[in-house]
Amino acid sequence: MSVxxxxxxVLVAGGTYLMLQAGLVRIIFGxxxxxxxxxxxxxxxxxxxxxxEPLGTEGASRSADPLPMAFVLTAxxxxxxxxxxxxxxxxxxxxDDTYQMPDxxxxxHG
Amino acid sequence: xxxxVLPFFVAVPLAAAALAVVLPPxxxxxxxxxxxxxxxxxxxxxxxxxxxxxxxxxxxxxxxxGIAIPLVSDTLSAVMLTVTGLTSAVCVAYAVLxxxxxxxxxxxxxxxxxxxxxxxxxxxxxxxxxxxxxxxxLPSYALIAMTGTWRxxxxxxxxxxxxxxxSTIFLVGVGLVYGVAGSxxxxxxxxxxxxxxxxxxxxxxxLLALTVKAGVVPMHGWLPRAYPATSGTVMALFSALHTKVxxxxxYRIHSVVLDGAPDWTLLALGLxxxxxxxxxxxxxxxxxxxxxxxxxxxxxxxxxxxxxxIGSRLGLAAGLxxxxxxxxxxxxxxxxAAAIEQxxxxxxxxxxxxxxxxxxxxxxxxxxxxxxxVGFPPSSxxxxxxxxxxxxAALDAPERVVVLVVVVVASIGALVxxxxxxxxxxxxxxxxxxxxxxSTDTDPIDVPPGTRAPRxxxxxxxxxxVASLGLFLVPGPAWDLAVxxxxxxxxxxxYAAEVTGR
Numbered sequence: 001m002s003v004x005x006x007x008x009x010v011l012v013a014g015g016t017y018l019m020l021q022a023g024l025v026r027i028i029f030g031x032x033x034x035x036x037x038x039x040x041x042x043x044x045x046x047x048x049x050x051x052x053e054p055l056g057t058e059g060a061s062r063s064a065d066p067l068p069m070a071f072v073l074t075a076x077x078x079x080x081x082x083x084x085x086x087x088x089x090x091x092x093x094x095x096d097d098t099y100q101m102p103d104x105x106x107x108x109h110g
Numbered sequence: 111x112x113x114x115v116l117p118f119f120v121a122v123p124l125a126a127a128a129l130a131v132v133l134p135p136x137x138x139x140x141x142x143x144x145x146x147x148x149x150x151x152x153x154x155x156x157x158x159x160x161x162x163x164x165x166x167x168x169x170x171x172x173x174x175x176g177i178a179i180p181l182v183s184d185t186l187s188a189v190m191l192t193v194t195g196l197t198s199a200v201c202v203a204y205a206v207l208x209x210x211x212x213x214x215x216x217x218x219x220x221x222x223x224x225x226x227x228x229x230x231x232x233x234x235x236x237x238x239x240x241x242x243x244x245x246x247x248l249p250s251y252a253l254i255a256m257t258g259t260w261r262x263x264x265x266x267x268x269x270x271x272x273x274x275x276x277s278t279i280f281l282v283g284v285g286l287v288y289g290v291a292g293s294x295x296x297x298x299x300x301x302x303x304x305x306x307x308x309x310x311x312x313x314x315x316x317l318l319a320l321t322v323k324a325g326v327v328p329m330h331g332w333l334p335r336a337y338p339a340t341s342g343t344v345m346a347l348f349s350a351l352h353t354k355v356x357x358x359x360x361y362r363i364h365s366v367v368l369d370g371a372p373d374w375t376l377l378a379l380g381l382x383x384x385x386x387x388x389x390x391x392x393x394x395x396x397x398x399x400x401x402x403x404x405x406x407x408x409x410x411x412x413x414x415x416x417x418x419x420i421g422s423r424l425g426l427a428a429g430l431x432x433x434x435x436x437x438x439x440x441x442x443x444x445x446x447a448a449a450i451e452q453x454x455x456x457x458x459x460x461x462x463x464x465x466x467x468x469x470x471x472x473x474x475x476x477x478x479x480x481x482x483x484v485g486f487p488p489s490s491x492x493x494x495x496x497x498x499x500x501x502x503a504a505l506d507a508p509e510r511v512v513v514l515v516v517v518v519v520a521s522i523g524a525l526v527x528x529x530x531x532x533x534x535x536x537x538x539x540x541x542x543x544x545x546x547x548x549s550t551d552t553d554p555i556d557v558p559p560g561t562r563a564p565r566x567x568x569x570x571x572x573x574x575x576v577a578s579l580g581l582f583l584v585p586g587p588a589w590d591l592a593v594x595x596x597x598x599x600x601x602x603x604x605y606a607a608e609v610t611g612r
Binding site for chain 1: 278
């Protein structure tokens, strides 16, 4: 049963590494990996208690826990929306290096 | 009144946000201002109701208590709904008067933000808290990118990345809590096994994420960089809503889920004191009005957190009173700064000077608000600080000397920093008499003679200041509400019983 924790560990390690890079696109990939890790972590809260179909005839005591699935579904939708927004932000500046402000024709004094 | 009204606090602003997209712009702006006002009125009605009936619960969809997603209102939620509603109404009124609201989607985005805030303040479920915080953040990403200077495009990246990373940590925390305790309903978690280190650590992950969102030192760096890049209106709106909702959630989770966790007092005290010091002195390094103020937002978070760290009835009440004061005064100052920037097209210390004679009303208001921020009478800041200091002095521990000294030292820092802001912007020669410094970037701004901030731009800031002055003249009712709210946090049995239906 150590497959799930190991997968989470690899995803989070990769995500952290990418988040520490300079370019926004890499940071976005990093965030994507991190959120996959988080989603698997949520599943770990329910999958190990996997029993049987949620809507079967065996009654509530043996049916699977639908709540972690609902959590993950919500989280995936939110992350998708924000990832799209960040990709747009990465494009707007023309240069995805976070060390510099995008060159927008305005000087940044003060 | 029954709990069935609670979903409307979320549903009405959301529906209004949808309406604002299709309505003609003028009507959309009317809806924009009216909705937070209606929400505030509803919150006041809740406050009246809570005098007799301290907890109102609605199980969404009428599912079984404990399984359903609950919306819960108690004195603390109702006070927060009232203050955030009032402040957002004033901020969006400034947006309408100042022109930000003319941007195509501004009204519906601001209304969506209101829906998210109301939901986050009312929810009794950790996962739902995550969802409502996201509902707050998504319109904020757009708001930060559509108003303000061009710098916002770079800063928007910082804001989105920090908040998305924090939300992911929050989500991991919620997953861990569910894995350990088998529920994410706060009232059910109140009965969880508090001696289980796994449970406490899981909740700690949730709290860690919230401290980043609140801007607690050492995780504050994003706040003074991100907020000043957007427009003054949006910054005032964010200052009243984002960090304050995070602190509210910290208060709620720490009290209900962790039952006050005394083991952590020292850590929380340390973080609160550090936040106060760094925030108060941070302003000294800034050369622009709103950047200087953004550090005082960080300092305010420290004072509010200090109330929670002290943890006594007096401490919690003082922290909550300080939060109300801070929301009002910070809103007033930021809207005044927005009015200055809009009139003189700059907020840089080198480029503006001598506004005291030019803008008597604005200068008087700003002076009073600055004094309030530091803790002088005659405004709410005085009683805010008095409450914090009294609570700290009543601490029965050797740390109390350190706490008192740091409160005084931090207040002196804030005083010096705010005096500097005052001297640079309001004192000195008038704009026409200022000598040129030989560069178009640092020259005093060239305004047509007789330029004054229009009264409509000064008015919103004054409204919030009057509320703050009112809290000084008649502090009793607000203080009683703060004590009521603190009682609700100290004794969660009623809250838990109502939500779980036992």
